[in-house]
Amino acid sequence: MYFQKKRIVAMLLAGGQGSRLKVLTENTAKPAVPFGGKYRIIDFPLSNCVNSHIDTVGVLTQYQPLELNEYIGNGQPWDLNSSHGGVSVLPPYARSKKSDWYKGTANAIYQNIPFIARYNPDYVLILSGDHIYEMDYAKMLRYHEKMEADCTIAVRPVPMEEASRFGIMNTNEDNSVYEFEEKPKHPKSNKASMGIYIFNWSVLRKFLEEDEEDPKSENDFGKNIIPNLLGAGHKLYAYEFEGYWKDVGTINSLWEANMDLLGDHPNFNIYGSNGHKIYARNNAMPSGYIAKGAEIADSFVAEGCEVYGTIRHSVISTGCTIGKGAEIRDSVIMPNVVVENGARICHAIVAEDCVVKAGSRIGEDQEGTLEELKISVIGKGKTIAEGAVVAPGEII
Amino acid sequence: METMGIIFSNIYDSYMGALTEIRTSASIPVGGRYRQIDFILSNMANSGIRHIGIITKYNYQSLMDHLGSCQEWDLQLSTNGVVFLPPFATGHTGIYRGKLEAMQTALPVLESGNQDYVILADSNVMCAIDFREVIERHVESGCDVTVVAKAGLTDGKTTQHFALRIDGNNRAVGMGVDYNAPVGDLVGMGMFVMSRKKLIETIQETVPHGKYHLERDFIMEEFNAKRLSVNVYPFQNVALFNQSVESYFKNNMAMLQPEVRRSLFRSEVPIYTKVRDEVPSHYGPDAQISNCMVADGCRLDGSAENSVIFREVTLEEGCQVQDSIVMQGSVIEKGASIQYTILDKNVTVKSGTKLLGSPDHPLVIRKGVTV
Numbered sequence: 001m002y003f004q005k006k007r008i009v010a011m012l013l014a015g016g017q018g019s020r021l022k023v024l025t026e027n028t029a030k031p032a033v034p035f036g037g038k039y040r041i042i043d044f045p046l047s048n049c050v051n052s053h054i055d056t057v058g059v060l061t062q063y064q065p066l067e068l069n070e071y072i073g074n075g076q077p078w079d080l081n082s083s084h085g086g087v088s089v090l091p092p093y094a095r096s097k098k099s100d101w102y103k104g105t106a107n108a109i110y111q112n113i114p115f116i117a118r119y120n121p122d123y124v125l126i127l128s129g130d131h132i133y134e135m136d137y138a139k140m141l142r143y144h145e146k147m148e149a150d151c152t153i154a155v156r157p158v159p160m161e162e163a164s165r166f167g168i169m170n171t172n173e174d175n176s177v178y179e180f181e182e183k184p185k186h187p188k189s190n191k192a193s194m195g196i197y198i199f200n201w202s203v204l205r206k207f208l209e210e211d212e213e214d215p216k217s218e219n220d221f222g223k224n225i226i227p228n229l230l231g232a233g234h235k236l237y238a239y240e241f242e243g244y245w246k247d248v249g250t251i252n253s254l255w256e257a258n259m260d261l262l263g264d265h266p267n268f269n270i271y272g273s274n275g276h277k278i279y280a281r282n283n284a285m286p287s288g289y290i291a292k293g294a295e296i297a298d299s300f301v302a303e304g305c306e307v308y309g310t311i312r313h314s315v316i317s318t319g320c321t322i323g324k325g326a327e328i329r330d331s332v333i334m335p336n337v338v339v340e341n342g343a344r345i346c347h348a349i350v351a352e353d354c355v356v357k358a359g360s361r362i363g364e365d366q367e368g369t370l371e372e373l374k375i376s377v378i379g380k381g382k383t384i385a386e387g388a389v390v391a392p393g394e395i396i
Numbered sequence: 397m398e399t400m401g402i403i404f405s406n407i408y409d410s411y412m413g414a415l416t417e418i419r420t421s422a423s424i425p426v427g428g429r430y431r432q433i434d435f436i437l438s439n440m441a442n443s444g445i446r447h448i449g450i451i452t453k454y455n456y457q458s459l460m461d462h463l464g465s466c467q468e469w470d471l472q473l474s475t476n477g478v479v480f481l482p483p484f485a486t487g488h489t490g491i492y493r494g495k496l497e498a499m500q501t502a503l504p505v506l507e508s509g510n511q512d513y514v515i516l517a518d519s520n521v522m523c524a525i526d527f528r529e530v531i532e533r534h535v536e537s538g539c540d541v542t543v544v545a546k547a548g549l550t551d552g553k554t555t556q557h558f559a560l561r562i563d564g565n566n567r568a569v570g571m572g573v574d575y576n577a578p579v580g581d582l583v584g585m586g587m588f589v590m591s592r593k594k595l596i597e598t599i600q601e602t603v604p605h606g607k608y609h610l611e612r613d614f615i616m617e618e619f620n621a622k623r624l625s626v627n628v629y630p631f632q633n634v635a636l637f638n639q640s641v642e643s644y645f646k647n648n649m650a651m652l653q654p655e656v657r658r659s660l661f662r663s664e665v666p667i668y669t670k671v672r673d674e675v676p677s678h679y680g681p682d683a684q685i686s687n688c689m690v691a692d693g694c695r696l697d698g699s700a701e702n703s704v705i706f707r708e709v710t711l712e713e714g715c716q717v718q719d720s721i722v723m724q725g726s727v728i729e730k731g732a733s734i735q736y737t738i739l740d741k742n743v744t745v746k747s748g749t750k751l752l753g754s755p756d757h758p759l760v761i762r763k764g765v766t767v
Contacts (some may be wrong), residue, residue: 036675036676036677037675038675038676039762077465077671077673102472119519133713142755154414262678264681270675271675277673277674278673278675281675282671282673282715283666284438284468284666284667284668284669285666286427286428286429286657286660286661286667286689287427287428287688287689287690287691287704287705287706288677288687288690288691289652289654289657289688289689289690290686290687290690291687292686292687293686294685294686296679296683296685297680297682297683298679298680298681299678299679300676300677300678301676301677301678301679301690302674302676302677302692303691303692305674308655310680311711315676316676317676318676325649328537359698
C-alpha cells in the first residue's frame with residue numbers, strides 16, 4: 001500500500017487513567033470526559049490539529065478505551081476521515097516479541113514507530129489528551145523551522161511563586177533551552193512546559209530507540225527524552241504560548257475550566273477569535289426549550305435541554321432537563337441529566353445520565369479560592385434519592 | 397421489505413411566499429435548527445430506507461448545501477444512498493407541473509432499483525413516522541396504493557389538497573382533490589406507497605397523455621374508474637402541515653408545546669440535520685427567555701417570549717422578541733422589538749425599530765435585510 005508522505009504527524013497521548021478525576025474517569029478515559037456543554041476534552045486537541053492543517057493524527061489509547069474509540073469513530077466530525085492519513089486509534093497490541101502495555105509517554109510513541117514511519121514525516125507533534133486550549137500548531141511549526149530546532153517545546157508563563165509545581169524550561173535569551181527541571185525547588189524561570197512538543201522525526205526516532213534500550217529509563221518525555229536530547233547537545237527551543245490553556249486533570253481544574261467559559265469577557269472565549277471552531281461528534285437533539293418561569297443568567301445551555309427552573313453561572317450540557325423550582329448555581333451538568341423539581345445543585349459536577357430526584361440538595365454555596373472550594377461530584381448514571389443531601393466535596 | 401424513497405422538494409413552493417424566493421420549500425428552516433426536508437429524510441433513514449431520490453425543480457442550491465453527502469442521516473453509502481433528480485428536460489418535456497410528471501425524471505432510478513416498494517413523499521409535513529409499519533399495512537391490504545392520512549383536520553370549510561373517506565377496514569370509499577372535506581374525512585399527508593413496478597407502469601402510461609397531478613390525474617381518476625384499490629394508513633401522532641406562511645408560523649409555535657415536541661422528537665428515531673458545530677447558547681446576566689425554543693450558538697442578552705430562536709442569533713440587551721420566528725444569524729439590536737414576525741436568515745433589526753405582524757398574517761422580513 002502506498003502512504004503519502006506527510007510533513008507532520010500528530011500523536012495524541014490519550015491513554016492516561018486520570019485517577020484524580022475520580023468517579024468521572026471510573027469507566028471512561030479522561031479525554032472522553034464531557035466539557036463545555038457539548039464537547040469532550042479530546043475535541044480540543046483534535047480540532048486544533050484540523051485548524052492547524054494537520055491531517056494525520058494517531059490517538060494512543062490504553063485505559064478504558066471503549067467510549068473514546070466509539071467517540072472518535074472514523075474521525076468524520078473533525079474532517080479526519082481521510083483515505084490518506086486521518087485519525088487512527090492506536091491501542092497497545094500483542095506482537096511476536098516484547099508486547100507490553102504502554103509503560104510511559106515515550107514508550108507509547110516508541111511502540112508506534114511503525115505507524116509514524118509509514119508517513120515518513122519531517123516532524124512529529126506530541127500532544128496530550130487532557131488539556132483545554134485553542135492553539136495554532138502551524139505557528140509553532142514555523143517557529144520550530146525558523147529556529148532550526150531539533151525539538152520545540154510549548155511553554156506558558158506561570159507566576160514565579162507557583163513555578164515549583166511545574167516542569168520548567170530554563171532558557172537563554174534566544175529562547176533556546178539549556179535545562180529542563182521537573183518541579184524545581186528553586187525555579188530559575190517561569191516557563192512551564194505544556195506537554196506539547198514538535199520533534200524532527202529522525203532525531204525523535206533515534207532517541208526513542210535509545211531510551212527503550214535503557215532499562216533504568218522511565219520512558220517519559222519530560223524525565224528522559226528531553227534531558228537526553230539536551231545532554232547530547234541538540235537544539236531545543238521554547239515556544240511561548242500566551243493564550244488560554246488549562247490542564248483539566250483534577251476535579252477543581254475541570255470545574256474551573258468550565259466556569260472560565262462564562263462571563264462577559266470569559267477567560268476562555270470558546271467562540272474563537274480567529275474563526276476557528278471546536279468540532280465535536282453531535283447527537284441529533286432538537287433545539288433547547290426554555291419554559292415560562294425559567295430563569296437563566298450568565299450560563300451556557302446546549303441543545304436538547306428543557307429548562308423550567310433557575311440556572312445561574314453554570315454550564316448545562318445537551319439533553320438535560322431542569323425541573324420547576326430546581327436551582328443550579330456555579331455547576332457543571334453533563335449530558336442527559338435529569339434534575340427534578342425543587343432540587344438544588346451548587347458548586348458541583350454532575351456526570352452524564354444522572355437523575356437528581358425532587359427536593360434533593362447537592363453541594364453548598366461557597367466562597368474561597370479554587371483550592372479551597374469543595375466541589376461535589378456525582379458519577380455517571382447515578383441517582384440521587386428524593387430529598388437526599390450530598391455534602392460539599394462529597395464524591396458519589 | 398426493500399423500499400425506495402422518492403421525495404418531492406418543491407411541490408408547495410408557490411404557497412410559501414417570501415420564504416421560497418431563494419430556496420425550495422424543502423429547505424425552509426423550521427423548529428430552530430431544522431430544514432423541512434429533515435423530517436421526511438430522517439423518517440426514511442430511521443425506517444431503513446437506503447435508496448432515496450430527491451426530485452428538485454429550481455432553487456435547489458441551498459438544499460444541496462444542506463444535505464451535502466447526507467452523512468448526518470447515515471445515507472453516505474457506496475451503494476445507493478441519496479440521489480438528486482433535477483428536471484429531465486428534452487424537446488418535448490419541460491419543467492414539470494405536478495408530481496406525476498416530475499417522476500419522469502426518476503424513471504431511470506426507479507428502473508435501476510431492485511426494491512419491491514416505493515414511498516413517495518412531499519417534504520412539507522413535520523412528523524415522526526415509521527414507514528416499516530406503513531409498508532406492512534400496505535402489503536396486508538393487498539391494495540394498489542396506500543395513502544398516509546390524518547384524521548381530525550377537516551371542518552367542511554377549509555380546502556384540503558387531498559381528502560379521503562374510509563370504511564372500517566381503512567379502504568378508501570371516496571376522495572377529493574382541493575375539496576372542502578366534511579368532518580370525519582381524512583387529509584392526505586402527501587405520503588404514498590406503491591409497488592415499484594406499478595409506479596413505473598403508471599408513469600409510463602399517464603404522463604405521455606398529459607397527466608401530471610398524482611392525486612387528481614392518477615389516484616382519484618383511476619379509483620373513480622374502479623381500476624385502483626386504495627388503502628389508507630391513518631397516522632395517529634402529531635403531523636404539522638406547512639402549506640402556507642400562516643400554517644408555517646402556527647406550526648413553529650406549536651413546537652413550543654411539550655406534547656408536540658415529544659411526538660416529533662423521540663430519541664429512538666431522531667430527526668437529523670446538518671451539523672454546524674456552534675457552541676452552546678450563552679445566556680447573559682439580564683437575559684429573559686420564556687416559552688422559547690433556542691438552538692445552539694446564540695448570544696442572548698435581551699428578552700424573548702413565545703418564540704423560536706434559530707442558531708447563532710444575537711439578542712442584544714433590552715430588545716424584545718414576542719411570538720416570532722428568528723432564523724439563523726439574525727441580530728436584534730438594543731431596544732428593538734418585534735412581534736408576530738418571521739425574520740429570515742441574517743436579518744438585522746436596528747435599534748429602535750418596532751416590527752408588528754398579526755397572528756394570522758405574520759410579517760416576513762426577507763433574508764439578509766436590515767430594518
